[in-house]
Amino acid sequence: MFQCTGYAAQSAEAPLAPFSFERRDPGVSDIEIEIVYCGVCHSDLHTVRDEWGGTLYPCVPGHEIVGRVTRVGAEVTTFKPGDLAGVGCMVASCRECASCRDGLEQYCEPGFTGTYNGPEPQTGGHTFGGYSSHIVVDSHFVLRIPENLDLAGVAPLLCAGITTYSPLRHWKVGPGQKVGIVGLGGLGHMGLKLAHAMGAQVTLFTTSLGKEADAKRLGADAVVISKDADAMAALGESFDFILDTVAAEHDINAYLALLKRDATLVQVGAPEKPLPMQVFSVIWRRRNFAGSLIGGIAETQEMLDFCAENGITSDIEMIPIDQIETAYARMLKSDVKYRFVIDMASLSKAA
Ligand code: NAP
Ligand code: ZN
């Protein structure tokens, strides 16, 4: 075991604060990474506040991790000390079930192990995430980071990037299709960039009046204020695919109504409370309402390589770790432009 520093919440009501803890030394197939940057996902906030239930405290969040390899286990051939490395939302899975064999570890039948808030058999405790100095992860779950991209802007690709890339690929989004992205936050801005790079014609739906110019710069061909009923009605039933990234309660029927026959709305945003669906929203035009969870490890690598080829990174606002509560408060006001990333060098000053 070795000593790490990080930031943790001790309860659903407590703010994040400096926290010292031990991690396991790397086993034969493990990689130890010194964390350089960690993105701030809305799931971190849902989890530290126990909005989904089941949060284990102390909770060290963070699953958009990039850094440098410091130690590798004896059987690791894929990385060596000094290499750049990334870790996303998963650090283990059974590796044997049908989903794992298909490279879909996020749908592992016994359940994958989250980068934070998951069981950790090696220590008997639970996993601690990337708001910390180091992490130790089985090499299967460590991603290669393209050298040509800005490292801080790569961190959010490990969750916001893959969570939007995976459904866009699964539902075969491409040229000639009209695609909607709902919500311009961390996931939504990656959805705009990726759908645009895949050749789709992209419309952003937003509740914020001030995001139109940014949305166009990020890849939107059109921007619709979702509270404007006339603008929504004028769209008709014209969409081939809609990706909903909204983190709070909202009316999904308003978006289902915009789909063509047989088209699909994929929900990736995960609000605390249920989203009521009118059955006629899907009976009419035989529409599909689906969900999607992050992405598998091979697909995450494919997404990183796609981003390297297309020069895509996240638009970030860098923060020192002692500003995390301010960042959460801004996230709750939809004031994210468009992902906070923690500079982990700030940890030694704050801890
Ligand atoms: P975020 O940066 O906070 O963005 C969410 C966006 O939703 C906001 O910027 C805002 O965009 C819109 N929004 C917020 N409140 C709203 C409301 N009351 N009504 C309508 N729109 C509202 O969050 P994020 O990190 O992108 O995460 C989004 C959601 O996806 C979270 O629930 C997160 O837990 C979930 N998530 C799911 C997966 C998965 O695998 N399925 C993975 C990662 C995250 P506008 O200002 O443009 O309206
Ligand atoms: Zn996330």
Ligand code: ZN
């Ligand atoms: Zn499995």
